[in-house]
Amino acid sequence: MTHPALPPLAGAATWQAVMQTAGHRCQCTGTCGDPHPRGGGRCDRVHGGHTHRHGGGTVRLLAAPADPARLTLPLHRATALPVGDLAAWCPPCHDAARRTAAARTAEAAPPGADALF
Numbered sequence: 001m002t003h004p005a006l007p008p009l010a011g012a013a014t015w016q017a018v019m020q021t022a023g024h025r026c027q028c029t030g031t032c033g034d035p036h037p038r039g040g041g042r043c044d045r046v047h048g049g050h051t052h053r054h055g056g057g058t059v060r061l062l063a064a065p066a067d068p069a070r071l072t073l074p075l076h077r078a079t080a081l082p083v084g085d086l087a088a089w090c091p092p093c094h095d096a097a098r099r100t101a102a103a104r105t106a107e108a109a110p111p112g113a114d115a116l117f
C-alpha cells in the first residue's frame with residue numbers, strides 16, 4: 001500500500017513549531033497500541049529518518065492532535081487547534097492511534113445513537 005503524498009496536516013508554521021517542540025521525533029508513547037520498548041517507551045521514528053521496512057522511504061512526521069480522542073476530528077477542525085494541543089506523529093502511529101480512538105468512540109456510543117430516527 002502506498003500513501004498518497006502526505007501534506008503536513010497543519011500549516012507550515014504550525015508544523016515547524018510542533019516539530020521543534022517534539023525534537024522532530026514522533027511523540028507517541030503507546031497510544032498506537034505499541035509500547036515502543038525499543039525507543040524507551042516513546043516511538044523512535046524521527047522526521048527524515050528511514051522506515052524500518054525495506055523500501056519504506058523516509059519518515060514524514062505529521063502534526064496532529066495530541067489527544068487521541070481528537071484524532072478523529074475532521075481535518076478542518078483539527079488544523080484549527082492551537083499548537084499546544086498538537087503533537088508530532090509518524091504515519092503508522094497516527095493511523096493506529098486514530099483507529100483505536102475511532103473504535104473506542106464507537107464502543108462508547110450506544111448502538112444507533114447517531115441515527116436521527
Ligand SMILES: [Zn+2]
Pocket residue numbers: 026027028043044045089090091092093094
Ligand atoms: Zn511513531
Ligand SMILES: [Zn+2]
Pocket residue numbers: 028029030031032033034036043093
Ligand atoms: Zn506509536
